[in-house]
């Protein structure tokens with residue numbers, strides 16, 4: 001009897017040892033994971049990732065271990081891609097494998113009820129949502145948004161000149177007005193009085209916060225979602241349910257507003273309603289709109305980054321103004337049609353996106369198949385992060401990466417002396433990777449780029465952004481190191497800095513012609 005038990009115990013032990021150590025049939029040579037920090041037993045590198053500006057830690061790992069790094073959290077590998085080549089190899093060239101998202105219980109399943117285009121898992125639903133967005137953002141629609149974008153950029157100039165102390169809210173108003181106007185046909189009043197503007201920023205900050213790695217235990221231990229909310233420590237469930245309900249109400253209200261505005265101002269959402277729509281249900285359309293309504297926050301960060309760079313590098317500002325004055329002149333505002341003749345302004349926008357990327361770690365992807373890359377094994381289900389911060393600092397692609405150098409995106413024709421846009425090899429048409437990669441590439445990238453460009457062109461034409469002064473009247477050079485940018489969440493914004501706005505020649509009379517929407521408080 002004892003012998004039988006012993007034999008069974010031995011057989012089970014041998015089977016378990018075999019199962020534990022057996023070679024993975026997809027990794028018969030037992031290739032290693034990409035190199036990286038060892039971490040601690042069981043928890044791995046969980047405690048090595050600070051809650052503050054964690055992209056800087058990941059960037060240090062890239063510098064130490066190379067352009068592809070692995071760290072582990074509770075036994076699960078996370079891979080960081082830290083060069084343009086590696087990111088393009090995996091996310092673009094192997095997009096069939098690397099286009100899923102990790103499972104986010106709080107952000108995706110609870111808050112977004114599995115209908116957020118950016119967090120939904122790869123598959124039929126994701127394809128349908130992307131198709132809907134692409135249908136809504138086709139070239140004709142993007143061109144029809146130009147009058148709204150141009151008008152809002154001029155309202156920004158008027159507002160910021162009148163209330164310079166409140167310029168951060170004016171930037172928020174500009175980006176909200178562009179998105180709410182084009183997506184819903186909504187006329188945005190002041191940031192503080194508008195019906196939707198503050199709510200979309202609030203919703204975006206909760207959503208971005210809920211994506212922060214390790215912030216909510218339920219993402220590490222999904223079973224926690226089934227613990228009743230009266231159990232000590234499960235109070236987060238009530239809060240999450242409230243956030244989810246606030247978002248549902250907001251998205252539904254905005255969709256209804258688009259329906260009412262359809263005749264006066266057709267919009268992305270109104271075009272998607274009804275039988276001819278985009279092939280999604282009305283509820284899904286509301287959530288697609290909801291996903292997009294979170295983008296004023298990221299747009300605001302790029303526009304503020306541009307203003308900070310102009311304060312810090314006045315010589316760049318002057319050169320751009322000289323280009324604008326020679327092409328546009330002083331008797332009209334810059335328009336989209338000028339873009340082709342303003343390569344230096346375009347290069348400033350690109351350099352802003354490269355220099356201080358608003359999403360320094362982009363949005364994580366996940367793999368759906370075991371894979372081998374450059375002698376390393378990457379198992380199915382691995383979370384793969386593109387460290388845009390590191391990618392935009394690869395000195396072989398972007399020499400002197402800490403310097404703000406728009407010229408890196410330009411070449412000069414030696415015979416005519418005219419400037420032309422050039423793009424870096426892996427950055428393809430944009431020259432940077434702010435908008436991500438592959439099948440998850442931001443579908444709003446062109447629209448976002450238009451909004452930032454028209455903002456930059458109009459601000460440079462109308463205003464000098466001057467440095468603030470200290471109590472002795474000396475100019476304050478604004479600090480621009482990474483600590484001057486907010487931490488946490490997915491988006492990083494410049495912290496407040498001192499600057500002044502001065503109207504350029506002949507602009508005052510143009511401001512009189514800028515009509516402010518009803519409800520605007522100046």
Ligand code: HEM
Nearest residue numbers: 117118292295298299362363435436437440442443444448
């Ligand atoms: C400066 C502004 C913006 C930035 C920096 C930005 C950046 C990004 C990034 C990094 C991603 C993830 C890419 C990846 O996973 O590889 C993304 C996804 C997305 N963006 Fe944007 N975006 C901006 C504006 C917009 C706008 C204006 C729209 C729509 C009009 C938009 C719609 C989306 C959607 C729907 C996704 C999810 C795509 C997917 O997962 O398939 N974004 N964006």
